[in-house]
Amino acid sequence: MLKLRGGIAAIAFICLSSSAHAADPLAAGREALAEDNPGDLWVQVGERLFHEKRGPKKASLEQCDFGLGPGKLEGAYAHLPRYFPDTDKVQDLESRLLTCMMTLQGFSREEAIKYHFGDDDHMSNMESLSAFVASKSNGKKMDVQLSNQKEYDMFKAGEYIFYRRSGPLDFACSTCHTEKGKRVRLQDLPDMNDPQEIRAVVAGWPAYLGTKSRVLTMQARLYECVWQMRMPDLGYLSDMSIALTTYLNHKGNGAVIKAPGVRR
Amino acid sequence: MAEPMKIRATLQGDVADVRILMLHPMETGQRKDAKGQIVPLHFIQSVIVTHNGKTVVDAQWSQAISRNPFLGVHVKGAKAGDKIAVTWTDNKNEKRTDEVAVAAAS
Numbered sequence: 406m407l408k409l410r411g412g413i414a415a416i417a418f419i420c421l422s423s424s425a426h427a428a429d430p431l432a433a434g435r436e437a438l439a440e441d442n443p444g445d446l447w448v449q450v451g452e453r454l455f456h457e458k459r460g461p462k463k464a465s466l467e468q469c470d471f472g473l474g475p476g477k478l479e480g481a482y483a484h485l486p487r488y489f490p491d492t493d494k495v496q497d498l499e500s501r502l503l504t505c506m507m508t509l510q511g512f513s514r515e516e517a518i519k520y521h522f523g524d525d526d527h528m529s530n531m532e533s534l535s536a537f538v539a540s541k542s543n544g545k546k547m548d549v550q551l552s553n554q555k556e557y558d559m560f561k562a563g564e565y566i567f568y569r570r571s572g573p574l575d576f577a578c579s580t581c582h583t584e585k586g587k588r589v590r591l592q593d594l595p596d597m598n599d600p601q602e603i604r605a606v607v608a609g610w611p612a613y614l615g616t617k618s619r620v621l622t623m624q625a626r627l628y629e630c631v632w633q634m635r636m637p638d639l640g641y642l643s644d645m646s647i648a649l650t651t652y653l654n655h656k657g658n659g660a661v662i663k664a665p666g667v668r669r
Numbered sequence: 670m671a672e673p674m675k676i677r678a679t680l681q682g683d684v685a686d687v688r689i690l691m692l693h694p695m696e697t698g699q700r701k702d703a704k705g706q707i708v709p710l711h712f713i714q715s716v717i718v719t720h721n722g723k724t725v726v727d728a729q730w731s732q733a734i735s736r737n738p739f740l741g742v743h744v745k746g747a748k749a750g751d752k753i754a755v756t757w758t759d760n761k762n763e764k765r766t767d768e769v770a771v772a773a774a775s
Contacts, residue, residue, distance in 0.1 A: 443737045445675050446692040453672075525694075526702050618736045 431591065434615070435667050444536060444613030444665030447620040451537025454530055460510030469505035471498075471538065482542035483662060486651045488553040495559045497650045499624050500642040502534050521641050522625050535622045536611045539664035547607055547662060549655040556651065559644075563652025566645060567597070576634040578649070592669065597656060607657030609666020620665050623650055671765035678744075678753045678771045685747035685771045687718065689740040689755050697732045712760055713738065719754045720744050749773040 455466045471481035472489065486497040492504055499521075506517040523529030551557045570577040578597070581587055587594040595602040611622045627646050631639040639646055675690040691713065698710035710732060718726035718740075725744055744753065754768040 441675075441677070441688050441690055441739055441741075443690055443739070446672065446690055446737060449673055449675060450692070524703075525700065526708070 431669055435669070438613070438615060439667040442613055442665060442667055443618075444611070444620050444667065447533045447536040447611075447613070447665060448540045450528065451533035451535070454534055455537055460506065460512045462509065462511035464509045464511070466502070466505050466509060466534070468509055469502070471501055478538055478541040480542050480545045482539045482664070483545040483548050484550065486549065486556070486559065486647055486654065488555045495553075495555050495647055495651060497623070497642075497647050498535050498538060499531055499622060500647065502531065502538070503642060518641060522621070522628070523619050528619070532611060532620045532622055532625075536620050536665045539611055539662070542662045543664060545662055547604070547654060547658050547660040549651065549658055551655060559648045559651040560655055562644070563648035563650070566649055567652055572634050572636040574635050576636075578630065578634075597653065600656075600659070603653065603657045604660035606660075607654050608660040608662055609664065609668070611664055612666035612668045614668050616669055621668075671763050674755060674757075674765060674767045676753065676755060676767055676769045678747075678769050680747060680749055680771055680774045682774075683746055683748075685720075685744040685751065685753065687742040687744055687753055689718075689742070691738050691740070691757060691765075693737060693757075693759065695732065695734055695736045695738065710760060713757045714760050715758045716740065717756045718742055718744075719752075719756075720747060721752050722754075744771075747771050 468475045472487050473481045506512045520527040520529045521531045567578045581594045582597040585596045595606050597603045628639045672692040677688045678685050696708050696711040700708045712732040713730050716728045751771045756766040758764050
């Protein structure tokens with residue numbers, strides 16, 4: 406009898422472990438891709454662009470201040486978005502890059518973000534640079550402080566938007582992202598209220614997407630989310646996008662950054 | 670413009686595990702751009718991998734290879750510090766050569 410029980414327990418265990426694996430069959434693919442992550446190619450391009458003298462002022466981005474002082478990149482991404490006194494704004498990685506492209510290199514806003522999202526015909530400088538700067542915080546823990554009133558306001562605004570149902574489908578981010586075990590087709594939807602799951606999300610952006618064959622940034626991911634909810638297009642670097650990024654990154658504090666990540 | 674490759678070569682016994690990532694659009698000549706124009710063929714035609722100057726792989730590729738190709742090669746008889754060089758040439762005669770030293774097994 407004892408033996409039989411042991412056998413049943415063993416079978417149950419096998420079933421459990423195999424179903425745990427079946428729950429996320431895509432993880433195996435992601436792991437295989439991460440070993441030789443094509444996103445690293447974007448990091449290389451971003452590094453070259455970062456040090457290259459470009460724009461009307463023929464300057465590099467080496468003096469760009471990401472919050473830890475000019476040219477200090479290590480660990481800077483872990484504290485973004487944050488408040489910057491020079492622009493009097495809370496800025497995420499990409500809006501900060503844009504500020505530097507405009508002030509240091511003399512680009513106009515239109516020129517700098519001409520291909521803010523890359524496509525099959527164009528590689529995006531913004532995506533390459535983001536991947537490079539974010540990768541400089543690899544191994545650091547996400548640590549978004551809300552010490553400034555404006556940062557706190559952005560966080561609260563992000564929280565409000567996250568739960569605010571709107572649009573023709575009456576969707577909010579929370580519709581899909583506050584319950585465990587939800588999915589779209591085969592995609593597991595992360596529960597943003599689960600510290601483990603949200604950390605896995607914020608740790609890996611910008612990310613290389615296998616289906617798109619390129620690196621996408623958090624801005625692009627949010628744009629896609631908003632489009633999927635059939636709301637009006639999310640403005641690039643808009644307050645709404647910064648608010649949501651502040652909210653998510655702060656909630657993901659403690660995540661060990663590994664950029665670029667790998668996604669489907 | 671030919672961007673650098675990312676090459677990793679690590680020793681496993683006397684075999685070097687070489688992993689090469691290349692940044693290339695690999696256009697098939699069948700895709701249309703946003704304006705509806707066909708994007709002309711643009712793909713890597715030849716890939717040559719050398720081990721200390723001796724050719725170990727001489728491959729001819731077609732447009733059937735994916736965008737941003739990945740190539741994995743096992744090189745027998747390699748030692749730590751050996752030079753692995755990779756050169757690709759595409760159908761527009763653009764070229765790129767990158768070289769790494771084989772790293773000892775970690």
